[in-house]
Amino acid sequence: MRYLFLINPHSGSGKGLAAWQKVHRYLAGQQVDYQTVVSKYPGHPRELAAACADCRPRGDCLVVIGGDGTLHEALTGLIMSGSRPCPIAYIPAGTGNDFARGYRISTDPLEALRQILNNRRSHPINVGRYRELSTGQTGIFLNNFGIGFDAAIVHATNHSRAKEWLNHHHLGTFAYVSKALHALFTQPAFTVRVADGGKEVVFPRGFLLIASNHPYIGGGICVAPDQRITERQLELVVVEKRGWLSLLGAMLAFACGRITTSSAAHVFRGEQLRYRIQSAQYGQVDGEEPGRRAFDLELACQEYPVWQEPLAK
Numbered sequence: 001m002r003y004l005f006l007i008n009p010h011s012g013s014g015k016g017l018a019a020w021q022k023v024h025r026y027l028a029g030q031q032v033d034y035q036t037v038v039s040k041y042p043g044h045p046r047e048l049a050a051a052c053a054d055c056r057p058r059g060d061c062l063v064v065i066g067g068d069g070t071l072h073e074a075l076t077g078l079i080m081s082g083s084r085p086c087p088i089a090y091i092p093a094g095t096g097n098d099f100a101r102g103y104r105i106s107t108d109p110l111e112a113l114r115q116i117l118n119n120r121r122s123h124p125i126n127v128g129r130y131r132e133l134s135t136g137q138t139g140i141f142l143n144n145f146g147i148g149f150d151a152a153i154v155h156a157t158n159h160s161r162a163k164e165w166l167n168h169h170h171l172g173t174f175a176y177v178s179k180a181l182h183a184l185f186t187q188p189a190f191t192v193r194v195a196d197g198g199k200e201v202v203f204p205r206g207f208l209l210i211a212s213n214h215p216y217i218g219g220g221i222c223v224a225p226d227q228r229i230t231e232r233q234l235e236l237v238v239v240e241k242r243g244w245l246s247l248l249g250a251m252l253a254f255a256c257g258r259i260t261t262s263s264a265a266h267v268f269r270g271e272q273l274r275y276r277i278q279s280a281q282y283g284q285v286d287g288e289e290p291g292r293r294a295f296d297l298e299l300a301c302q303e304y305p306v307w308q309e310p311l312a313k
């Protein structure tokens with residue numbers, strides 16, 4: 001197997017570079033056939049991965065070093081290129097690292113590397129695919145597609161001038177919690193329409209919508225406890241804002257990883273999901289932002305090969 005390392009040195013406020021330096025030192029003493037490409041600007045991981053998909057010889061594996069956003073972009077490049085699937089592997093170096101939790105990859109770069117080098121077979125995972133029916137735009141998600149409250153937090157955190165500084169001083173959680181409190185009071189309720197069998201279920205006071213491919217969001221919050229990344233299905237949770245007391249209870253349950261037990265939450269599961277929000281809302285796809293707008297979404301599943309042995313449970 002020949003490995004192509006795709007490195008985002010800026011992910012996790014410099015964790016990407018530190019992880020690569022450790023991996024590079026380790027590889028120097030090993031008989032491993034590898035090459036490297038370095039991401040130089042936002043959007044570059046997608047271009048590099050697409051180029052790799054188009055020209056790779058048989059047996060190559062793309063190893064992404066970065067956060068969930070870098071992995072999302074790289075896999076988008078591989079899948080959207082339409083080439084024969086190139087196995088992917090991952091060394092987590094972001095702040096949230098939710099995919100690593102969902103697939104069970106160590107956050108220690110050398111341990112994650114050993115999970116790759118010791119691997120002997122390809123492991124199929126599920127990838128969420130979305131199609132925006134009003135625009136025809138398509139894309140993928142490995143972790144989740146959120147609309148409303150959580151996407152408003154992602155938006156505020158991504159655009160916070162203090163993000164780099166807080167991450168650097170290990171205060172990223174503080175930034176997240178302060179943005180969450182702000183979004184709790186500013187995010188309005190909105191109408192959500194979910195197709196359920198032959199009928200449409202309407203939630204006039206939707207507040208938070210998360211379609212998940214595995215259990216975790218926001219750096220380890222368990223939002224879909226029954227969801228498995230190896231199973232060909234997705235889970236959608238719709239949380240309503242019925243009143244302040246009910247909402248505070250639901251948000252507390254969300255923070256504790258028990259949102260699916262809240263009476264304000266409604267869960268839909270399936271290989272395909274379809275839902276609409278006609279008013280403009282924030283959205284987030286694996287932490288990346290599609291912009292504030294209305295959504296008319298159709299979600300489906302796709303299998304993709306991972307070249308990395310998951311850690312034992």
Ligand SMILES: Nc1ncnc2c1ncn2[C@@H]1O[C@H](COP(=O)(O)OP(=O)(O)OP(=O)(O)O)[C@@H](O)[C@H]1O
Nearest residue numbers: 011012039040041042043066067069070094095096
């Ligand atoms: N050289 C670069 N300089 C700045 N941004 C880059 C560079 N290369 C890639 N990016 C962009 O960085 C963005 C975020 O990366 P990523 O999500 O991996 O890290 P993070 O935001 O620090 O981690 P997390 O998502 O866990 O918070 C992606 O949109 C990616 O395109």
